Amino acid sequence: MIIRKISLAVSVFFSITVFAQNTANSEVKPEVKISYLDSVKNSFVKNDLAICVDSLWMNELTSLDIYDDLTKDIQTINKDVTVDQELPTELLKQRLQAMNEKSPFEIEYNQGLENIIKSFLKNRKKSFSRLMSLSEYYFPIFEDAFAKQNVPLEIKYLAVVESALNPKAVSRMGATGLWQFMYGTGKQYDLKIDSYIDERSDPLKATAAASEYMTRMFAIFGDWELVLASYNSGPGNVTKAIRRSGGKTKYWDIRNYLPKETQGYVPAFLATMYLFEYHKEHGIHPQRALIKNFETDTIRIKEKMSFKQIADLLDMPQSEIELLNPSYKLKIVPFYKDEQHFLRLPKDKIATFVNNEEKIYAYARYDSNIYKMPSRLAQKVTPKTKTKPVKVPEPVDLESYIVQKGDNLSSIAQKYDVSVTDIKVWNNLKSNSLVLGRALKIKPKDFVSKPSEIIKKPTETAVASAEISDKNEIEVEYIVKNGDNLGSIAKKFDITLSELKEWNNLTTNNLALGKVLIVSKKENTVAETTVVASNSVDSFKKKATTAKTVGQDYYVKKGDSLYSISKKYPGVTISDIKKWNGIKDEDIKPGMKLKING
Missing domain, CATH: 1.10.530.10 (Lysozyme)
Incomplete structure (x- = not known):
């Protein structure tokens, strides 16, 4: 009986295994598309010698x-x-x-x-x-x-x-x-x-x-x-x-x-x-040598190529190419008629280059044509993607640090966990030299801009969103795009320049690309329980409003503005008041009688 059960279990196990194999074989694997660069590199004739280079170390040495x-x-x-x-x-x-x-x-x-x-x-x-x-x-x-x-x-x-x-x-x-x-x-x-x-x-x-x-x-x-x-x-x-x-x-x-x-x-x-x-006697130990001259060789370049193209094709850090070829100012090996230009590379990379020279030049020509595509044409062939609005933190006070003996930009940057470039920008430094006793401005780490926080240029459709604030108001936000100024934004949302400045605590007319502005404030009423976020200015202007108060007169008081008056009547806009009273500008005076929904 026991033997019969064991035999049955073994037969069931093998049946499941065979079924799984057949099922796996019957599955159709999706085709994976690879780029032109990968296809070129996959076809390379490779040699066995490989040299590992740490790009971070390269940057340190250079x-x-x-x-x-x-x-x-x-x-x-x-x-x-x-x-x-x-x-x-x-x-x-x-x-x-x-x-x-x-x-x-x-x-x-x-x-x-x-x-x-x-x-x-x-x-x-x-x-x-x-x-x-x-x-x-x-x-x-x-x-x-x-x-x-x-x-x-x-x-x-x-x-x-x-x-x-x-x-x-x-x-x-x-x-x-x-x-x-x-x-x-x-x-x-x-x-x-x-x-x-x-x-x-x-x-x-x-x-x-x-x-x-x-x-x-x-x-x-x-x-x-x-x-x-x-x-x-x-x-x-x-x-x-x-x-x-x-x-x-x-x-x-x-x-x-x-x-x-x-x-x-x-x-x-x-x-x-x-x-x-006498470095040994003084305990100075040389750091590991990055590369030695006898491990490199040169090759004549027959067509114009960029360092990035070479680095991508040969799987090596671009910084290494820069270190070995410092005379090329724009990180490009040019091609002049009747002149020869040479590129210095590690010997194993020279071998790969020589063995696949025609493929490398073909890819460089292809990549250069893509790079030179006119911007308008590139916009047409590139699919548009919606950009998520990102709020840019307002500037904060900078901390001060007094330069002490033995300090350099690298040590100070490490101390505050920021980059040397950041310190140079904050203090308008053109070199890495520091004067003893100088006060440097340092931003706290939490406010240092990260590369991932850089706002991409918005698409042609402006992004406007409505939010209900804690003060029982509806605030509509607008992200500044290329070509915007305060006047054009105020006109677009039918508000005054002074209102736009007041809502956003602006002291100048300067605007940063990607800045989030409040462009409307409305009192929240029972009828406005649902707020619709809109992705265009036109749809924002067409948003549903509550029923307007009918047949009232209002006498202007000292300190009033069309905006403050419109807030007193839910659903009433500045343009409504202008239309009902034949007002062309923002000039109203105390004692003036205004019709509301006349």
Whole structure:
């Protein structure tokens, strides 16, 4: 009996299984549509090598805060002020002597140099950790260019002082790139500068130009410290300093006759060299290298392409393409007739690009045509979607924060959980530099605009909605759209400008796109138990009203307005009163007799 029950259970189980399989096989799977981009990528011939890049880390390394901090330090640092930092003077002298023995620079101890080294150690250890990571990519480029011109390889540290190894760095005077060339100097050394390209930001070409400059200046001064001084202040100022010093030709002898910034420039260069040489001894640990130069290669681009198109096709962060190709100003690789333009990419991405070149160019052409579609045509072919009204919070008082020693925008932003961009906008800052003791305006976190709260442009149909307020009134709201002003809105809803301002506490005539305005207030009556939300101004004007009070006269009192009078009679509008009394404007006077529903 037991065996018979087991057999029956097994047979039932297998029957259910077979039935389920047949049912699953009989189901028709819905067809999934994929985009043109996905179809192109699915057809790519792929190679096995893959490099994982963290885009957030990329943004961190390419930020300009280190450049701003170091630039400010070099311009304001006081070499005569002793810094309290643990570094025995005798030990420092020994290390500087060791550096001097293997360098063409005359590196000798002085109190000013010690103060700058200790200042960097005290305030910029984290910055140098990040800079050493970037140096693994840029220093091989510098060393290769300098070796060809017999320029000391130690001059690679000058790029740290000049730009904090940021090829996109731009000074207040307009100097640009790793080596901070001015426009005229860049043109003098055949660096191309136009709307699409700025080769002052190209690591290879700008370094070659810097190497040529150093060679020419050494032929004039015969001293590498003076070459560096001329790079900062110009050869003319160095020549004047030599004359004022009585003909002395060593940097340390003429330093006090040079411009103030240049007096700290060469010591800052030597201090940077020291920190790179002895970073382990001071507990400075380089952050992980993002990418190394020998892991990249270039390819000639045959058609105009954007960085976004390349990033989408090759599945890589756009920020990585920007880091490797900083000379393209608009994030576009242009195509000029009889000129060649190259794109630098990781080697595995180069392989993917070469193997699928025609497909990539075809997609770029297709994507560019979509992008260039006229806006009016795009509106016709794009389905209209209803936009949900979003109330924009009114401005609130800003908190104040006093800048303290060691602060930077990043640390302050982190403290208040806001972005650096927000702080710069609130305080009208054009750079990341901060002055000690400055009061910064900070918005509380709850009032910081999030990207998701940005109001999309309303469709042609205005959005009006009615709400019953706590004061037994019906309030009708209107969302400001493009082209609106207070006059047009008041006319549209048959109200006065003063009423519109009063209801919305407006002190000026300026309106923000997406702002929610109260455009009507009516007393709530028993007959108005249901309020209908309308999506157009026309239907709003046609909304049902209660029965009007019949055959009454009203004498205008002091302080009355057509709006206040209309509120006294449920269902009566301002236009009704105007019509019944032949009034063309808002001008009514005390004692005036008005007919109500005459």
